[in-house]
Amino acid sequence: MTDADYIFLADQDDVWLPSKVSVMVKQIKNGEQQYGGMHKPILVISDLSPIDKNGFPKSTSMFKMEDVNPRAVCLELLLSRNIIPGCVMGFNRSLLEASLPFPNEAIMHDWWLTLVAAATGNILYVPNSLVLYRQHERNAIGVHDHTLKSSFFRLAKSPMNMLRRFSRLGQRAVKQAVALLEHLAGKELFDKKAEQTVKRYLDYRQGHSLSKICYFRTFARDGFTYEFTRLLLWK
Numbered sequence: 237m238t239d240a241d242y243i244f245l246a247d248q249d250d251v252w253l254p255s256k257v258s259v260m261v262k263q264i265k266n267g268e269q270q271y272g273g274m275h276k277p278i279l280v281i282s283d284l285s286p287i288d289k290n291g292f293p294k295s296t297s298m299f300k301m302e303d304v305n306p307r308a309v310c311l312e313l314l315l316s317r318n319i320i321p322g323c324v325m326g327f328n329r330s331l332l333e334a335s336l337p338f339p340n341e342a343i344m345h346d347w348w349l350t351l352v353a354a355a356t357g358n359i360l361y362v363p364n365s366l367v368l369y370r371q372h373e374r375n376a377i378g379v380h381d382h383t384l385k386s387s388f389f390r391l392a393k394s395p396m397n398m399l400r401r402f403s404r405l406g407q408r409a410v411k412q413a414v415a416l417l418e419h420l421a422g423k424e425l426f427d428k429k430a431e432q433t434v435k436r437y438l439d440y441r442q443g444h445s446l447s448k449i450c451y452f453r454t455f456a457r458d459g460f461t462y463e464f465t466r467l468l469l470w471k
Contacts, residue, residue, distance in 0.1 A: 237336075241274070241329050245322035245346065251368035256282070259362055260326035267360050268328060277331035277357030277425065279350065281306065282324045284367040297365065298324070304458060306361045311354040311430055313457035314347075315413050315437045316466060322346035323367050331357060334425055341415035343408050351416050355434070356425040399469065406470025410441050441470065 242261050246252070260280045267278040283306065286294040299306045304319050313319070322345065335352040342348035353359050417434050420426040440451040448467060456463035 237332075242326060243329070243332055244326050247323050247369075249370045250323050251287075251370070253366050253368070255364075256366040257326075259364070259366065263360055263362055264326055264328050267358055271358050274328060275330050277328065277334050277353055279325060279327045279331055279353035279357065279359045280362060281309075281320050281326075281359065282362040282364055282366040284321070284324050284369045285365040286369045286371050288371060291368075291370075294371065298369065306363075308457065309350075309354075309359055309361070310457060311351070311433050312437070312455050314350050314354050315434065316409055316455060316463075317458060318344055318347035318350070320346060320350050321369070322349075323369060325349065327353065334420075334423070339415040339419060341408075341411045343405075343412050347412070348416075351412070352420070355416065355420055355427060355430040356423070402465075403469050403471065406441075406466060409470070410438065413437055413441075 242264055244257065244260070260282065263280045264278050267280065268274050268276060271278065284298045285296055286298060286301065288294055295301050298321075299319075302319055304313075309319065325346065327349065331349065331353055334356050335349055338345060338348055350359065413434055417431070417438070420431070436451055437455060439447045440455060452463065452467070
């Protein structure tokens with residue numbers, strides 16, 4: 237494991253813009269000063285610009301493609317949706333230590349890091365694209381256009397496959413939330429409000445109809461249409 241104070245995750249075919257490290261380290265340090273020192277988990281995220289395999293731009297903003305407001309990222313949203321790829325992250329050692337060991341239920345390493353950051357520390361946003369993210373047919377995980385129009389076209393192209401994958405994701409998201417609760421149980425860093433949020437999320441996903449009615453608005457952070465779809469398909 238690295239002994240660095242500040243950590244970045246890199247994909248070998250992405251392009252980091254020259255100011256990425258300096259801008260993000262400065263923001264991490266500002267977060268530490270503002271929220272309680274180096275012992276407070278701090279995750280800093282930036283935007284990115286997707287490019288094709290030849291380096292031509294596909295969009296100026298990942299968050300516009302994902303149809304997400306990066307300033308509104310919160311635990312209630314992250315429990316259901318992974319919206320922050322590792323290549324736009326910079327974080328302090330406190331977050332790394334709070335996240336380890338990664339449980340088998342963690343769906344993706346970047347998703348787990350954002351969940352731990354939201355539950356124990358702070359997530360800060362740098363409003364610049366600091367990475368050129370190369371998309372090609374070999375991408376394990378890609379940035380996709382998640383506007384309703386694009387989502388509808390993907391569904392129409394391969395409805396059964398998309399519905400099966402989406403349904404399985406719901407089952408895994410619940411298991412990941414349970415693992416988060418167990419991983420952070422009894423730790424001083426685990427914010428009490430965040431702990432209650434995770435418990436309510438599990439009650440919402442696994443409980444009776446009254447829980448779904450009570451908490452629907454709480455967990456519909458990326459829009460009622462998306463959350464209603466999850467409610468129907470995430471059994």
